[in-house]
Amino acid sequence: MLQFLGKDPDSPSGGSPTLWQDQDTGDLIVQGYTLTDPVAVSEVGDIPSGEAVVRIPLRMLRFLPLKAEQ
Template sequence: MRLTFIGKDPDSNPGGSPTVYRTDRGSWIVQGWIVTDPEALALMDIPAGETSVEIPDRMIQFFGLGDR
């Protein structure tokens, strides 16, 4: 898989999250904060081998940039 960096949260610390990448497989990879809230996790049906991450609204600006 090849990754193309799309954007990093401008309000994050220099080594932190979140970050958005575009793959060469027509998909996205989002680096974010691990969701650990038990109530939120109970509402999701997350299969083995998957997880969920949280990103702030300000990251939405980067979606679609990989299709230029």
């Protein structure tokens, strides 16, 4: 089950980026803007099939849980 953590209040469309936390695993789920800047993509390198690199604004950090469990 996912717990909603927050949505970017400054999003022009009101729907993204968004953060959730998986209540079973503690994993963070991120909906964001696909990284498309060619320079940044080249710095990231190869992105495996089934994975994506997303960009979220720094201001979204306030929605992240303060304590990360190991």
